[in-house]
Amino acid sequence: MTSDVGLRERKKRATRAALSDAAWSLMTESGIEAVTAEAVAAAVDVSPRTFRNYFASREEAILDRILQRVTTFVEALRARPAGEPVWDSLAYVLPDMIMEMLGERERDAATLARVCAENPAMLAQQLAALGHVERMIAEVIAERTGADVERDLAPHLLAAVPGFAMRAVVTLWAEGATDRPLPDLVRMSIAQLRDGLPLGRAAPPT
Missing domain, CATH: 1.10.10 (Arc Repressor Mutant, subunit A)
Known part of the structure; x- marks a missing residue:
């Protein structure tokens, strides 16, 4: 049975x-x-x-292949050395994650970014999928840092980084604003976020 x-x-x-x-x-x-x-x-x-x-919808069907592949990323994040800073772990696993999610076809990234920009239902489904992914990542971060995923804010803030970083990176790449490979852009995004985004600071007086 x-x-x-x-x-x-x-x-x-x-x-x-x-x-x-x-x-x-x-x-x-x-x-x-x-x-x-x-x-x-x-x-x-x-x-x-x-x-x-x-x-329940075509949008759910389209994005399900990506959502299922994220499980591999979450387990890879969980498998990183316990003493490794979370930022370093993200920088290590995110480039592979984005290529795995896109099936190693960068042109699909451009298509997905364009469809989400033009189709509200697709964008809504993408945001819902990201929310599910962020919860899984927050749980892993809480395990690694000793935080309480139900009460502490930090794991959820850091868990939001992969989704928003990748969306910004893919959109920039899809619009042809850069010719850098997607994995390099992902590493750059993590480094800038880790360093505190200098553009968010007040400009020095002239």
């Missing part, structure tokens, strides 16, 4: 992943309007009803 349950769960995860991958591919290849329950289901050879059993 246990093996049967395990097999069913693996099949469910595989179907969910296949549906999300198909939704992502349709968006990057044909635009978000091409992502319908019928089109995604046809790509995976299941019924539209099956799609709706897994996802």
Whole structure:
């Protein structure tokens, strides 16, 4: 019985992943309007009803592939040396995280940034996904620092850094404002945040 349950769960995860991958591919290849329950289901050879059993919206389906990959990042963060400063841990794992989330296809970053900017529903779903990710990261930071994730503010503030840093980096890159590789931009963003963002300080008197 246990093996049967395990097999069913693996099949469910595989179907969910296949549906999300198909939704992502349709968006990057044909635009978000091409992502319908019928089109995604046809790509995976299941019924539209099956799609709706897994996802409440096309936006949720598109971003689910990224959300699932974040688990790898959270575990990588948890596995960093216990005495390592959290900023250093973030600088180490975030570049790999962003490339893993995008499937090592930087052009997809530009597509995702553009779609989120143009589609309020997609932006809302992205923010909801980021909120879920931030909670997981806050829990890891609290474990590493001895903080109380339910009462202390610091783990939540630091957990917000990856999502907002990556969104700023991807937007800057997607708009063609820099030709630096995405991983380098992520490292730069962490370094600037760690150093206290000099632009936030008062300018010296002239």
